[in-house]
Amino acid sequence: MSTDLKFILVDDDSFTNLLHDMILKDTLGEETDVEAFTEPEKGLEFIQKKYTGELGNTILFLDINMPQINGWEFLEQYEKFSEVIKAQINIYILSSSLDWRDKDKAAANTTVNGFISKPLDFEIITEIAGKEFHHSVLQAKNGGRGF
Amino acid sequence: MKISVRYKLFIFAFTVLGINMALGFAVYKSDRKLLDSEKWVQHSQQVIIQSSNIRSLAREMQITSRDFLITDDSVFLEPLNHTQKAAFSYIGLLKQLTRDNPTQQMLTDSLNLYIHKLANYSSKTIELREKQGLSSVIAYTTDKQRKHYTNRINQISNTIQEREDVLFKQRKQINARNEIAFSRFSLAIFILMAGFTILLVIVAGKYLYQTKEKRKQAAELLIANDELLFQNREKGNRAAELLIANKELLFQNEEKEKRAEELLIANKELLFQNEEKEKRALELTKANMELVFQNDEKGKRAAELKLAEIERIKMVDELLQRNKELEQFAYIVSHNLRAPVANILGASNALNDIGLSTKEKVILNKGIHTSVIKIDDIIHDLNHILQVKGKVNEVKEIVVFSGLVDDIKASISYLIAKDDIEIKYDFPDVDEYFTVKPYLYSIFLNLISNSVKYRQPDKACTIEIMSHRLKNKIELIFSDNGMGIDLEKKGGQVFGLYKRFHENIEGKGLGLFMVKTQVETLGGKISVKSEQNVGTEFKIEFEI
Numbered sequence: 001m002s003t004d005l006k007f008i009l010v011d012d013d014s015f016t017n018l019l020h021d022m023i024l025k026d027t028l029g030e031e032t033d034v035e036a037f038t039e040p041e042k043g044l045e046f047i048q049k050k051y052t053g054e055l056g057n058t059i060l061f062l063d064i065n066m067p068q069i070n071g072w073e074f075l076e077q078y079e080k081f082s083e084v085i086k087a088q089i090n091i092y093i094l095s096s097s098l099d100w101r102d103k104d105k106a107a108a109n110t111t112v113n114g115f116i117s118k119p120l121d122f123e124i125i126t127e128i129a130g131k132e133f134h135h136s137v138l139q140a141k142n143g144g145r146g147f
Numbered sequence: 148m149k150i151s152v153r154y155k156l157f158i159f160a161f162t163v164l165g166i167n168m169a170l171g172f173a174v175y176k177s178d179r180k181l182l183d184s185e186k187w188v189q190h191s192q193q194v195i196i197q198s199s200n201i202r203s204l205a206r207e208m209q210i211t212s213r214d215f216l217i218t219d220d221s222v223f224l225e226p227l228n229h230t231q232k233a234a235f236s237y238i239g240l241l242k243q244l245t246r247d248n249p250t251q252q253m254l255t256d257s258l259n260l261y262i263h264k265l266a267n268y269s270s271k272t273i274e275l276r277e278k279q280g281l282s283s284v285i286a287y288t289t290d291k292q293r294k295h296y297t298n299r300i301n302q303i304s305n306t307i308q309e310r311e312d313v314l315f316k317q318r319k320q321i322n323a324r325n326e327i328a329f330s331r332f333s334l335a336i337f338i339l340m341a342g343f344t345i346l347l348v349i350v351a352g353k354y355l356y357q358t359k360e361k362r363k364q365a366a367e368l369l370i371a372n373d374e375l376l377f378q379n380r381e382k383g384n385r386a387a388e389l390l391i392a393n394k395e396l397l398f399q400n401e402e403k404e405k406r407a408e409e410l411l412i413a414n415k416e417l418l419f420q421n422e423e424k425e426k427r428a429l430e431l432t433k434a435n436m437e438l439v440f441q442n443d444e445k446g447k448r449a450a451e452l453k454l455a456e457i458e459r460i461k462m463v464d465e466l467l468q469r470n471k472e473l474e475q476f477a478y479i480v481s482h483n484l485r486a487p488v489a490n491i492l493g494a495s496n497a498l499n500d501i502g503l504s505t506k507e508k509v510i511l512n513k514g515i516h517t518s519v520i521k522i523d524d525i526i527h528d529l530n531h532i533l534q535v536k537g538k539v540n541e542v543k544e545i546v547v548f549s550g551l552v553d554d555i556k557a558s559i560s561y562l563i564a565k566d567d568i569e570i571k572y573d574f575p576d577v578d579e580y581f582t583v584k585p586y587l588y589s590i591f592l593n594l595i596s597n598s599v600k601y602r603q604p605d606k607a608c609t610i611e612i613m614s615h616r617l618k619n620k621i622e623l624i625f626s627d628n629g630m631g632i633d634l635e636k637k638g639g640q641v642f643g644l645y646k647r648f649h650e651n652i653e654g655k656g657l658g659l660f661m662v663k664t665q666v667e668t669l670g671g672k673i674s675v676k677s678e679q680n681v682g683t684e685f686k687i688e689f690e691i
Contacts (some may be wrong), residue, residue: 003531013486015514024509026500064484067647067656073636096486101364118265119493 004056005129009036010074011063011094020061020094020120027125040069044077051085057132061120062093064102067117071095074110092116107113151685155352162600163343170336181329184322190244191315194251195308201258202304204234210270215283222338224273231266241307248314253309258303284408297578320622351580442567479644483525487518494518521584528657532644535664541583548574548623549615553582555592562599567607570595576616579688586665593658594685600652603680618637619691626684 009017017036025032037043044061044124051058064071071093082138083106093106106115114123207230215223238259245251257269271292276284494511497503505510552572556563563570580587580624597611615622632648633643642645642663645656666673666687677683 015517016486016490016493018510019497019514022511023493026502042382065204065486065645067649084380096489097482097484098485118489119496121493121496132228 005056005132006033006056007035008047008058008060008089009034009094010040010060010066010071011036012038012040012066013063016063016118023120023122024125027103027122028129029042040066040074046073047078047079047085047089051088054088056088057134058089059128060091061116062091062147064093064097065093068126072105075109079111086111092128094118094120152354156351159350160347163347166343167340170340174333174336177329181322181325184325188315188322189316191311191318194241194244194311195315197237197244198304198311200308201234201241202301205262205297205300205304206231208234208265208269209293212272215280216272219276219281227269227273230610231269234262236268245307251310253296254307254310258300258307261299263305265293265300268293268296282488299303299362302442310436360580376604394406408460414637420507445627476644480525480529482523483645487521487525491515492517506657524655528655532661532664535586535661535668541586543580543581543583544579546587547579548572548612549578551588551591552595552612554588555595558592559599562596566599566602568599568602568610569607570612572608572612574614576617577614577621580621582689586669590662590687593662597658598625598683600654601649601683602627602629617688622682622690623687623689626682626686628682631679631681631683632675633679634675634677638675641672 005028009020011017011020017038021034021036022036035043035045035046047060055111062071062074066074069077075091078086090111090113091111093102094114095102095115098117103115106112114128208227211223211227211230215227238255241251242255242259245255248617257393272284272287275287342555393647494515497513498508522572549572552570556570562568591612598610599608608627610625610627613624615624630649634641637646637648640648641658644660646660647656662685663673669689671687673685673687675683675685
């Protein structure tokens, strides 16, 4: 099954990206559009390139602890993008951190929609997708596989 | 005596005054007499003048009447009358003048008679001239009566004049004599008066002077007397005072003797007390010295305490810093441990899914394995770090820098050979340091391999190591021409645990963290300067 919902994963750990890609597709269907980046700059480039037109609603899972550019720096760059781009993308911090300071920081950032602790799982994905697509997604979910 | 002299003087003065008055009166009298004689002289002169006047008037009468008689001009009548009147008035005057002289009076009477007769004759002739004319007059006058009268008048007036002239001369003689006598007399009188007056003045002056002197002397005597009296009184007083003073002295002497005895006793007492005081002073000096010593000790202790306080504050700061570092360490470790754990969790969850393909299962299993290895690595790192942090008291030895670099060069010779890498060193000031060798080796190795790892791919890699001796420290500088780090962005994280700055180069973010930990364990400091695509320079300072 297919929805208009798209996903972007930004995490320096390739296995994490692979794992999350599998979990997303397993939850929302094989056709789910998931783009994964181990280098944040490449993720930013991709967004700038692809999201000039109407590409549809996208959820971006962003890791914090990365070399070169960390999650916060990624957000700083992202904030400079046009409103057209930003209207299409909802960013969630997806971190292995359990530290309350990181959660507070994410809550304080208006660009960030929420803070999620790794790993992604069925419940979290359905909840977030539900927030973004309400019933349509929930209905679509009935045809998919569950964990 | 005083009074009698004054009286005498008064009497004398009055006498002189009286004499002078008498003399003045005599002069006055004599002057009157002289005036009288002068009057008589003048009187005689008057008589002579009047008589001559009458004579000339008689002639005038004769002439004027004759003139009329000849001319019958009434003009001549007026002066005739006038002359007649004047003649009569002169006669009156002469009579008055000569009333003191019976002879002259008689003569004047006779003169008067003839003047009358002459006047009558004139009147008769005038009458005749007016009534009968000149011829009758001439007839009438033939008798020469008029001539007779005139002669008589001349005779009489001459007689009067002569007589009076004799008198005049006599009187003048008398007057001259009187004048001489008066002048002599008045001169004598003047001399006398002057003499008396001078005498009086002298006597009075002398008296006055004497009186003054006497008075002065008397006054002086009075003063001297008073002075003597006063002195006497004073002497009396002084004598009385001396008596009292004497008594007082006697009393005082007794008192002094008593006091001297007392003082002797008191002196002995004082001597005793002084000895006591000296003893006490010695004791006090000792005590004082003790106190000074104690104070010094206290000062030292205070200084020590101050130093200890400073040391304590320093230590507290250090501890706080260390605590912060440990917190950060714990945070990083937990964060880094959590990442592979999360992967394992996710993968194992996925593996439970029935619908996974074999390929997917293989991938997940591989992933789990990698994550577990990662966890193991981290635990090893932790062990390593804790080992370094814990072993502060490692054995120290003299480490030669050049030898250390040579060893490292040898150990990574395969890397150096593979790439174009040059490691230069220059330790002219200081080539050795007393320290923990394995740590210093680790520091050098980490920094060199870092430079190799982050060299610029298209450039020959040059690493330079130098040492400097500063005032009280050694400075080690590692510089390269590598990729560099953006310190503006990452400055705070250069030495952070698991901090990496280059995406495509293998690394755990442990090397620089270990370098910093080891440098600090050896009591040193590390700092970094870097510019992207130019190079990096690390500076390590060790205190000597």
